Amino acid sequence: MPRSTLPADDTPDIPRKEELLDSLTKGLALLRLYAGGVDGLTMQDVSEQLDVTRAAARRLLLTLAHNGYVAQQGRQFVLTPRVMDLGYAYFASMNLPQLARPYLQALCAEVGESCSIGMLDRDAVVLVAREEPSQLLRVDMAIGRRMPAYAHSLGRVLLAGLDDAARADYLAGAELRPLTPFTITSREALAHKLEQVRDAGHCTLVSELADGFAGISVPLRDQTGRVVAGLGLSMVLGSRDAAYLERHFLPPLQGAARQIEAILQAR
Numbered sequence: 001m002p003r004s005t006l007p008a009d010d011t012p013d014i015p016r017k018e019e020l021l022d023s024l025t026k027g028l029a030l031l032r033l034y035a036g037g038v039d040g041l042t043m044q045d046v047s048e049q050l051d052v053t054r055a056a057a058r059r060l061l062l063t064l065a066h067n068g069y070v071a072q073q074g075r076q077f078v079l080t081p082r083v084m085d086l087g088y089a090y091f092a093s094m095n096l097p098q099l100a101r102p103y104l105q106a107l108c109a110e111v112g113e114s115c116s117i118g119m120l121d122r123d124a125v126v127l128v129a130r131e132e133p134s135q136l137l138r139v140d141m142a143i144g145r146r147m148p149a150y151a152h153s154l155g156r157v158l159l160a161g162l163d164d165a166a167r168a169d170y171l172a173g174a175e176l177r178p179l180t181p182f183t184i185t186s187r188e189a190l191a192h193k194l195e196q197v198r199d200a201g202h203c204t205l206v207s208e209l210a211d212g213f214a215g216i217s218v219p220l221r222d223q224t225g226r227v228v229a230g231l232g233l234s235m236v237l238g239s240r241d242a243a244y245l246e247r248h249f250l251p252p253l254q255g256a257a258r259q260i261e262a263i264l265q266a267r
């Protein structure tokens with residue numbers, strides 16, 4: 001279809017000059033001057049660096065000061081902490097899978113195993129983010145898949161992060177089925193295991209969800225210290241044991257968790 005006949009919504013978004021707000025463009029350019037690391041700017045500095053009149057520089061600086069983004073100190077204008085709202089508004093609008101994806105990708109590349117983030121939904125852990133290695137043999141678990149929390153390493157770190165009352169409610173009503181010969185199905189044994197996970201700060205689980213498969217997970221906490229999700233690795237066990245998994249995989253897993261938590265706690 002010729003360009004001239006495209007509907008308005010399909011027309012490439014190339015604005016005409018008369019549609020642009022020059023004052024906003026200059027204001028954004030002024031903020032970028034501060035991004036260079038300067039301590040403060042005078043009206044003369046702004047006039048010269050943005051190639052505007054001194055009167056225009058004055059209006060730009062006073063407008064930012066009126067909105068709380070800069071403060072006047074003598075002849076200089078310095079940034080205020082409020083300017084951080086501009087960046088944090090972007091991070092606050094993102095959800096956990098978006099924020100965590102670069103760290104999941106890096107972790108997956110480092111360890112060569114499947115990496116997931118899971119969240120607790122009643123008695124199930126739900127995968128909300130997932131990265132798979134390029135190797136042929138992989139653990140096939142899609143985003144959105146629900147698995148029994150009691151028999152998954154992600155589920156156990158999330159259950160261990162519940163307060164005492166919520167954890168007791170879960171244990172009282174959970175259906176603990178023997179998924180493999182190794183699955184913990186005793187409420188007392190599971191309660192003890194969750195206490196161990198809470199104290200250790202991680203969970204290593206071998207052949208309880210599926211025989212021959214293993215997982216190791218750590219909690220993700222928000223700025224209040226509340227466990228809001230879990231970060232974990234899942235893999236074919238092979239000849240490895242739990243001690244091997246913790247020795248080789250726990251340090252990079254914890255490192256990735258700290259990076260993700262730093263973003264979560266800055267929101």
